[in-house]
Amino acid sequence: MKTMHYEIENDIRYLQLLSQTFPTIADASTEIINLQAILNLPKGTxxxxxxxxxxxxxxxxxxxxxxxxxxxxxxxxxxxxxxxxxxxxxxxxxxxxxxxxxxxxxxxxxxxxxxxxxxxxxxxxxxxxxxxxxxxxxxxxxxxxxxxxxxxxxxxxxxxxxxxxxxxxxxxxxxxxxxxxxxxxxxxxxxxxxxxxxxxxxGDVYDRGPGAHNIMDVLSSYHNWDIQWGNHDILWMGACAGNDACICNVIRLSLRYANLVTLEEGYGINLVPLATFAMEHYADDPCEEFMPKTNGGSADIDEKTKHLTALMHKAITVIQFKVEAAIIQRHPEWNMQDRLLLEKIDYNNATCEIDGKSYDMKSCCFPTINPASPYQLTPEEQTLMKRLHHSFTVNEKLHKHIRLMLSHGSLYTIINDNLLFHASIPLNDDGSLKEVELYNGQKYKGRELMNHTEQVIRNAFQNDSDPLEKEFAVDYFLYLWCGRDSVLFDKSKMATFERYFLTDKSTYKEEKGNYFKLRADEKECDAILDAFGVNGPNRHIINxxxxxxxxxxxxxxxxxxxxxxxxxxxxxxxxxxxxxxxxxxxxxxxxxxxxxxxxxxxxxxxxxxxxxxxxxxxxxxxxxxxxLVADTDIGRDLKKQIVELQKLLYAYRHGFIKELR
Structure with a gap:
């Protein structure tokens, strides 16, 4: 009795607010009966x-x-x-x-x-x-x-x-x-x-297939859903936020799979300026290594369209390498300098030097690259990028869908003793959580890394963010897409350049991070679940x-x-x-x-x-x-509500609070 009196006295202000919703003993009792009944229903699917x-x-x-x-x-x-x-x-x-x-x-x-x-x-x-x-x-x-x-x-x-x-x-x-x-x-x-x-x-609503925008339209009216962002979602989010490297990657991937439906029909992105630019500068280039992959579900296209797609594909890829370099050079702390490969090309001998070794190139036709300053955009490329940047950053439908991603999404979710995330948790060689630097030298690992990375992502879309932090956030989408310790990538490199241009397939290898090497170990999974505070006898990681x-x-x-x-x-x-x-x-x-x-x-x-x-x-x-519902997160919340309602009943019956009617 004394304990309950003490709890009521401490919670009196909260209970007074609760009494506004349940103004009588009958109301509070009815709600307790209702919640107890719900606890004994089968768990939803x-x-x-x-x-x-x-x-x-x-x-x-x-x-x-x-x-x-x-x-x-x-x-x-x-x-x-x-x-x-x-x-x-x-x-x-x-x-x-x-x-x-x-x-x-x-x-x-x-x-x-x-x-x-x-x-x-x-x-x-x-x-x-x-x-x-x-x-x-x-x-x-x-x-x-x-x-x-x-x-x-x-x-x-x-x-x-x-x-x-x-x-x-x-x-x-x-x-x-x-x-x-x-x-x-x-x-x-x-x-x-x-x-x-x-x-x-x-994760990964976007890229490759033709109907990402249709999926987002369905989700906009779906009754109950959440999403854990994938690397391809992040790419489109970065493009929407104004990251030019993400814009180029989005267009490149669409051209690679001969799938422009989402871009052109879904979001109304005008690619005619890119087509005009490509025909002007790459018309004499067969662009064989840039021929689209048409066996990925896209309808077969005629040879003329296929060739034009290849020209556009190469044009945007070269621009991509240039704008990526500008971001990488702004952020030496990312340790991505090994991706600056345009400067490693011997344009006369058609070779490229990587890690001190020279590799033959499939082709070495780069009409828009100045070997003395390989990362400088030509005036025409600058004009083209301004137009594309504008198309993505003011696109009303794309912004609507990305806001939907932000409101329903996160990097990870813990629900009903299950840890959900798209890709990876960076780990050291011994399986311990790896510290990763984010902004201004601040390092985080595990759950903290996920939380702070998510905050960086959200900063890119906040008008009240600190200008420097927002600029970093927009840039960081590139690291999330292809950075070595990114929670959405976690590989040694993204070998885009090598696959397009080098003949030696050994250069294509992308070594997976330690999470992918160790995740089949039950002890490793238990350690990650412990670090994220996931409890219960039947807990899981779902990727x-x-x-x-x-x-x-x-x-x-x-x-x-x-x-x-x-x-x-x-x-x-x-x-x-x-x-x-x-x-x-x-x-x-x-x-x-x-x-x-x-x-x-x-x-x-x-x-x-x-x-x-x-x-x-x-x-x-x-x-x-x-x-039953009682075994779920919702059930645990309902049990807490029942406890509070029982306190309210006690307060009514012992005169701490008067019934309102």
Missing amino acids: EHFLADLHGEYKSFQHVLKNASGNIKRKVNEIFGNELRESEKKELCTLIYYPEEKLELVKASEPELEDWYHVTIHQLVRVCRDVSSKYTRSKVRKSLPKDFSYIIQELLHERSDDVDKAAYVNVIIDTIITTGRADDFIIAISHVIQRLAIDLLHIL GHVPVHVANGENPIKANGKLMVIDGGFSQAYHAETGIAGYTLVYHSRGFQLVQHEPFTSTEDAILRGSDIKSTTQIVEMSAHRM
């Missing part, structure tokens, strides 16, 4: 995706089918009631209701009967996927037009003799009033939404970034289950390398399941023939008991 790389259609389909979860639900609910073809049709309707309805109406002779049967089936599926949520949460996910009707159908059963007529009349009326199509579309979207409670994206070579027998589950690498090659550019088309990690109330996907054919094929992404599910870790 989390989905983890990584390295989407602009593959919008595959991403969209994975969201629609909830990584096969909706198909599994349909199979469980209907079992032998429906033929396999009928279950496939129902799943396709849930994924693509608008398109599938048009096909059905064109071919179904008994449309009214089809409506009646189908709506009953959809209600059963919706009832199942909503069963682990409170009525309040389900209600908030419902479309306004059909909220009341769906609630009634979800909580009344047609097999209840007393309510069968009631349910049937509701469905009959939906059909006779001409709202069947709208209702089917609405309830299908509700099923999609409830099948995924929380979406985690472990993307490095594609898992499944075709070569590589296992995405490492360190005795402590580490999960879920980059399985979502991008078509990686399919041949990895042998699959990506992973989805699913964490539901029963445990972890890793879903391995085969390539997605097309949306059209999915609608017309009911084709789905073929997936293989691997059980990673199953819980001894079904996990």
